[in-house]
Amino acid sequence: MEDGVLLEVESVSKSFGALAALARVSLTVRAGEVFSVIGPNGAGKSTLFNVVAGLYAPTAGRVVLQGEEITGLGPEVINHRGLAKTFQITNIFPGISVYDNVRVAAQSRVPLSGRLPSLWRRPDVDGPVMELLAAFGLTGRRHELAQHLSHGEQRYLEICLALATDPTLLLLDEPTAGMTPGETKGATALIRQIARSRGLTVLLIEHDMSVVMGISDRIAVLHFGEKIAEGPPEAIRSDPQVIDAYLGGAED
Amino acid sequence: MSKAVSWRVALVFGALAALPLTPWMSKYYMLLAFDALLFGAVAMSLDLLMGYTGLVSFGHAAFFGLGAYSTAVLLERGVLSLWLCLGLAVVVVGAYALTVSYFATTRRGIYFALLTLIFAEVVYTFFRYTQTFGGSDGIQGLPAPQLLPGVAIDTPVRIYYLVVAYLLLAYLACRVLVWSHFGRVLVAIRENEDRARFLGYNVQRYKMGVCLISAILTGLAGALYPGRAAYATPDLLHWSISGEFIIMVMIGGLGTLVGPIIGGAFFILLQEKVSSYVEWYSIIVGLVLVLIVLFAPRGLLSFRRAPRGRPGGEAA
Numbered sequence: 001m002e003d004g005v006l007l008e009v010e011s012v013s014k015s016f017g018a019l020a021a022l023a024r025v026s027l028t029v030r031a032g033e034v035f036s037v038i039g040p041n042g043a044g045k046s047t048l049f050n051v052v053a054g055l056y057a058p059t060a061g062r063v064v065l066q067g068e069e070i071t072g073l074g075p076e077v078i079n080h081r082g083l084a085k086t087f088q089i090t091n092i093f094p095g096i097s098v099y100d101n102v103r104v105a106a107q108s109r110v111p112l113s114g115r116l117p118s119l120w121r122r123p124d125v126d127g128p129v130m131e132l133l134a135a136f137g138l139t140g141r142r143h144e145l146a147q148h149l150s151h152g153e154q155r156y157l158e159i160c161l162a163l164a165t166d167p168t169l170l171l172l173d174e175p176t177a178g179m180t181p182g183e184t185k186g187a188t189a190l191i192r193q194i195a196r197s198r199g200l201t202v203l204l205i206e207h208d209m210s211v212v213m214g215i216s217d218r219i220a221v222l223h224f225g226e227k228i229a230e231g232p233p234e235a236i237r238s239d240p241q242v243i244d245a246y247l248g249g250a251e252d
Numbered sequence: 253m254s255k256a257v258s259w260r261v262a263l264v265f266g267a268l269a270a271l272p273l274t275p276w277m278s279k280y281y282m283l284l285a286f287d288a289l290l291f292g293a294v295a296m297s298l299d300l301l302m303g304y305t306g307l308v309s310f311g312h313a314a315f316f317g318l319g320a321y322s323t324a325v326l327l328e329r330g331v332l333s334l335w336l337c338l339g340l341a342v343v344v345v346g347a348y349a350l351t352v353s354y355f356a357t358t359r360r361g362i363y364f365a366l367l368t369l370i371f372a373e374v375v376y377t378f379f380r381y382t383q384t385f386g387g388s389d390g391i392q393g394l395p396a397p398q399l400l401p402g403v404a405i406d407t408p409v410r411i412y413y414l415v416v417a418y419l420l421l422a423y424l425a426c427r428v429l430v431w432s433h434f435g436r437v438l439v440a441i442r443e444n445e446d447r448a449r450f451l452g453y454n455v456q457r458y459k460m461g462v463c464l465i466s467a468i469l470t471g472l473a474g475a476l477y478p479g480r481a482a483y484a485t486p487d488l489l490h491w492s493i494s495g496e497f498i499i500m501v502m503i504g505g506l507g508t509l510v511g512p513i514i515g516g517a518f519f520i521l522l523q524e525k526v527s528s529y530v531e532w533y534s535i536i537v538g539l540v541l542v543l544i545v546l547f548a549p550r551g552l553l554s555f556r557r558a559p560r561g562r563p564g565g566e567a568a
Contacts (some may be wrong), residue, residue: 053450079452093443104440107433108452118433119461165451230347 006031006169006201007052012061014044014051021047023225024061025187029169034195036212039222040245045087048222049171051106053085054078054151054202061159065169079108080207084167086158088205094147098138101146101157102129105164132160135194152183163194170195173205188215213237221245261423268416272409282408284524287481288414289421290473292516295500296426297469298510302498303507304354304430305462306442310365310374311352312497313496315467317489318345321379324391324484334397334405334414338475345471346464348375353463357456360445369491376489388487397479411480418476419513426509429465438462503544503550512551 007029014022022044029035051058054075063071068077075085093101093211106125112118131137138155141149146157155175161169175191176184188211195202206212210230212233219236221229223245229236236242271277271285294316301307322344323337331337348371356367379385386392396406405411429435437458440448449455478484487493496519504515524542527533546555 034354075449076452076454078344079450085450091444091447093440093447095443096439100436100439103452104436104448107436113452114454114457119465120428120432122432122436161447163450 003076004030004032006066007203008062008064009048009052010064011064012048012051012058012063014047015059016054022051022058025222025225025227027227029201029203031168031201032199033217034204034215034220036204036206036216037222038206038209038212038219041207042187042224043222044225045222045226046173049085049173049203051203053083053171069220070219071202079165082168083171084162084165084169086155086162086175086176087175090151090154090158092146092154092158092161095145097143098133098146098157099129099142102132102160102164105161106132108164109166128164132164136160136190151178152187154182155179155187159191163198167200169203170192171203172230174207175204176206176208176211184211190236191215256311257370261420262365265416265420267418269413272412279408282412283480284521286408286412287524288517288520289415289419289513290476290480291413291497291500291520292513293296293415293422294470294473294497295504295512295516296423297466297473298431298497299501299509299512300426300438300466301461302500302513303509304435304442304504305328305381305438305459307459307463308365308498309368309463309466310491310494310498311368312467312470313489313491313493314352314375315345315349315470316474316477316493316497317379317484317486318348318375319471320477320484320488321385321391322471323324323397323478324394325385327397327478328392330393330395332395332398332404333401334399334479337397338472340473341471342468345467345474346425349464349467349471350460353460353467357459357463369494372489372491376486376491379489381485386485388486390483391478392483392485394478394482394484396482405479411476415476417538418472422472422564423513425469430509434458434461489548499541503541503552505553508551508553511551511553 005028005059009025009027011026012022013020013024017038025048027168032245036067038050039045047056050056051065054070054073054077057072062069065081065083070081077078093104106128107113107123110123110125112121112123130139133142136159138153138156138160141153146154149157159172176187179187191202192215204216216233218230218232221236221242228241228245229239272282274523279558294312298309298312301309319341322341326337326340352368352371356364359367380388396404398404405414437448437453441455441458474488500513500516500519502514502515503518505511523533523537526536530536544552
């Protein structure tokens with residue numbers, strides 16, 4: 001492993017039929033940083049995340065996580081390599097309690113998981129579950145069915161699910177989508193703080209520029225499936241190509 | 253299991269054990285009670301798939317029938333040990349269930365149901381047209397199996413106690429299973445399969461696991477059947493039987509274990525009682541089932557359960 005490199009996306013392409021959703025995109029994410037991917041709608045951001053997390057195999061290119069190639073592996077395997085993901089559209093277990101949601105995520109990492117005695121034993125993961133619920137202000141809601149939470153709370157719950165699998169790299173796909181400006185501010189601060197305290201590396205998709213500029217160490221810009229810029233927030237803000245893509249293309 | 257639940261279980265099974273002592277339990281009623289409890293047990297094992305994992309199997313008759321044929325083949329050849337019959341059923345049904353579930357779990361929803369149905373139809377056709385196993389007549393006139401050498405399970409009361417014991421063990425096993433680590437993952441798969449994958453669970457493995465467990469429990473119930481009926485026929489493998497199993501689970505209440513037991517028993521008793529009065533009984537049975545689905549869509553159990561008791565929720 002190169003010093004400090006956690007995730008390497010090497011010249012990844014992904015086509016759906018004739019549509020090239022990603023064209024030779026490369027990224028290098030270093031351990032401990034918050035790396036954001038921005039771009040107009042349809043730029044290929046979510047496709048990139050889905051390739052990295054294992055939902056799609058890339059048409060070409062490689063993905064390397066912590067020095068090991070993960071290209072084409074399934075999401076359940078990649079999750080065990082230390083990558084957890086949240087989705088653009090809230091993806092939780094709607095019909096069971098908030099507590100049970102986080103419990104089933106947390107028990108994925110106990111030694112018992114996947115072994116025969118898991119048929120008749122149940123691990124005690126109360127500690128980590130309660131800790132996560134407290135961090136996201138969900139303790140008082142833990143007996144509610146997840147589907148009864150507000151939109152913002154469901155977004156938080158989904159981050160809890162991802163964190164419960166104890167990842168090294170956290171992929172957040174528009175975590176503040178659908179939040180009010182006030183909620184967005186709070187969520188951004190919380191994500192930053194939790195990433196710091198857990199020593200997490202965060203790969204973030206966001207289209208709210210104020211969120212991205214405030215939270216990111218580095219930013220990559222996608223446009224029509226290609227990376228057109230990469231660098232620290234100040235450089236991205238003044239990059240003429242980026243300005244052109246955002247002002248000339250579909251503003252979102 | 254909580255204390256209150258343990259007491260309730262002890263009470264119910266105590267009552268079931270005392271049933272043969274009551275004066276009006278004729279031979280006919282003993283066997284009817286056997287059927288009610290046996291099919292209740294089958295519905296309960298199907299509930300592991302339908303209620304907890306969200307998989308609808310349209311081929312459970314094959315597991316039941318293969319269990320019955322396992323016993324029949326051994327009894328026919330003079331191997332009378334009940335334990336060998338059950339053992340063979342586990343091996344045969346287990347091997348078949350692994351094959352079916354390996355293919356069926358690669359598909360979701362209606363395709364899963366169709367694949368289980370297609371496999372079951374193959375098994376039905378095989379037994380229906382293979383003369384080694386008696387073709388359409390099946391294997392008839394079987395001797396009673398023996399619990400121990402010389403101890404034959406040859407009276408209605410004995411066979412009844414056998415099914416009560418089986419139901420108790422199967423119920424306890426299912427209760428522990430849905431409470432366990434494994435059971436929590438099943439519910440997660442029912443709620444959101446993709447999310448479960450992204451949390452690191454090999455969903456197909458869990459689905460195959462629960463198919464295997466459900467199939468073996470159903471197969472064991474099937475293996476007890478020739479002890480009561482003295483035959484195994486292809487009718488036991490017919491797809492309409494699979495349909496009846498699904499109805500039993502539905503009218504009892506998905507994801508409750510107890511509900512499907514009641515649903516199975518209710519279905520058997522209703523069918524038997526109505527058919528002894530009129531020949532067009534299936535119309536009446538169908539009507540009753542439609543009424544249940546309309547007015548108690550969450551099953552018979554919902555009449556006495558608070559609406560908060562979500563399938564597979566905290567109840568454990």
